[in-house]
Amino acid sequence: MNFSRRAIVALMAAGTTALSLVATPSLAQDAxxxxxxxxxxxxxxxxxxxxxxxxxxxxxxxxxxxxxxxxxxxxxxxxxxxxxxxxxxxxxxxxxxxxxxxxxxxxxxxxxxxxxxxxxxxxxxxxxxxPLVVTVNPSLPVDNLSQLIDYARKNKGGTLDHGVAASSFQLVAELLANTAGVKFNHINYRGSGPTVIALMGGEIQVAVLDSAAVMAQVKAGKLKALAVTTAKRAAALPDLPTAAEAGVAGYDVPxxxxxxxxxxxxxxxxxxxxxxxxxxxxxxxxxxxxxxxxxxxxxxxxxxxxxxxxxxxxxxxxxxxxxxxxxx
Incomplete structure (x- = not known):
């Protein structure tokens, strides 16, 4: 089959265009x-x-x-x-x-x-x-999770105002409260930062929060940490007991x-x-x-x-x- 020069050029151009269409996404991904x-x-x-x-x-x-x-x-x-x-x-x-x-x-x-x-x-x-950290305002007269549970039962009708930074934190806290036999009145905030501010300001009594958000305030004495929510102690807070160690048997929520x-x-x-x-x-x-x-x-x-x-x-x-x- 014989092709004119014009036809050959046209075929070559079409092939180049087709190849470029195939190659362009790959090249873009490589870049x-x-x-x-x-x-x-x-x-x-x-x-x-x-x-x-x-x-x-x-x-x-x-x-x-x-x-x-x-x-x-x-x-x-x-x-x-x-x-x-x-x-x-x-x-x-x-x-x-x-x-x-x-x-x-x-x-x-x-x-x-x-x-x-x-x-x-x-x-x-x-x-x-x-883990999350069970954290309270330092003005609360408790030094561990067991005391917090007793405080809630004796002084607050079994209910504590709890700051919610995220829905997952709320479920973790709810499981803790149910297991410990107390209740949390959940108050929502827009993240851990605002919840920490509310906790330090006394708007709420307790918050179950991510360790990164509270460690600096805990070490500075502005907040009090009571327990972590995992079966294993946190590397960053090795002296802080787990909830299970503090009396809430079997509790482990990472x-x-x-x-x-x-x-x-x-x-x-x-x-x-x-x-x-x-x-x-x-x-x-x-x-x-x-x-x-x-x-x-x-x-x-x-x-x-x-x-x-x-x-x-x-x-x-x-x-x-x-x-x-x-x-x-």
């Missing part, structure tokens, strides 16, 4: 990131998720040679920020650092949640696990943080982020920083993280049902 990346946190500044997000943003900026910027979007127990990411373009330029509550408690306690954590995200890394991307984010982008995070989570200064926050470092096992999300949702459904907590 990732070639513009600033936003890391959304669904809480006000000051809590563990915000602190960890800022640490990994700095690390990723250094490693991937592009700016990673933390964007706080507090509200609705982190559902606003989480939903923003779930509905963002899945190109790797809008990511999420989420508390476990945003992924596992909101589906249980939030009516008509507009996204599904089991379907709308791609896992990048489990950043770490940590909290965790995760790094996620919108569903449909290209696998090469996810692979680059996971590779970077695997190295970051193993770096000594990162491990030391997490330990200082009371956290055990996580990993980049995506399937395990997704299984954890599904399992925790089922666990919190049982706790919420037993506590008669309904979606709102």
């Amino acid at each position: 990732y990131p070639d513009k600033p990346v936003r890391i959304v946190v669904g809480f006000a500044p000051g809590g563990t998720n915000d602190i960890v997000a800022r640490v990994i943003a700095t690390k990723l900026t250094e490693r991937l040679k592009q700016s990673f910027i933390v964007d706080n979007k507090p509200g609705a127990n982190s559902a606003i920020g989480n939903d923003l990411v779930a509905k963002s373009k899945p190109d790797g330029y809008t990511l999420l650092v989420s508390a476990s509550g945003g992924l596992t408690v909101n589906p249980v306690l939030t009516a008509n949640l507009p996204h599904d954590p089991t379907k709308d995200y791609e896992p990048i890394a489990l950043l770490g696990t940590f 909290i965790w943080s995760a790094f996620m991307a919108p569903k449909g984010t290209p696998e090469p982008v996810l692979a680059k982020l996971r590779a970077a995070m695997k190295d970051i989570l193993a770096e000594k200064d990162m491990v030391d920083r997490l330990h200082a926050l009371g956290m055990d470092p996580g990993n980049t096992d995506g399937p395990a993280l997704m299984r954890r999300i599904s399992t925790d949702i089922e666990r919190w459904k049982v706790v919420a049902k037993n506590a008669n907590m309904k979606p709102e």
Whole structure:
């Protein structure tokens, strides 16, 4: 078959165009990131998720040679920020650092949640696990969890005003109260920072909070820590007993943080982020920083993280049902 010179040129041009259409997405993914990346946190500044997000943003900026910027979007127990990411373009330029509550408690306690954590995200890394700390205002005449329980029963009709920084914290506290035989009157705040301020100001009597948000105030004597919510003592607060040690037998409730991307984010982008995070989570200064926050470092096992999300949702459904907590 004979072709004219014009036909050959046209065929070559068409082939070049077709190749460019195929190659462009791959080249774009290989170049990732070639513009600033936003890391959304669904809480006000000051809590563990915000602190960890800022640490990994700095690390990723250094490693991937592009700016990673933390964007706080507090509200609705982190559902606003989480939903923003779930509905963002899945190109790797809008990511999420989420508390476990945003992924596992909101589906249980939030009516008509507009996204599904089991379907709308791609896992990048489990950043770490940590205990919450049962914390009180120093003016309260108690020195340990057992005394707090007795104080509630004798002086407050068995009920204490409890500051809620996140829905997951509320369920953890509710399980503690139910197990200990007291009640908490839950008062909502927009994150750990505002809850700490309320606790120091005497607006509330007790708060179950992330260790990173309270350690400085505890060490300064502005707050009093009574116990941690995990079976194992926190590395950052080795002298603080567990709730089980303090008399609430069998109580063990860890909290965790995760790094996620919108569903449909290209696998090469996810692979680059996971590779970077695997190295970051193993770096000594990162491990030391997490330990200082009371956290055990996580990993980049995506399937395990997704299984954890599904399992925790089922666990919190049982706790919420037993506590008669309904979606709102």
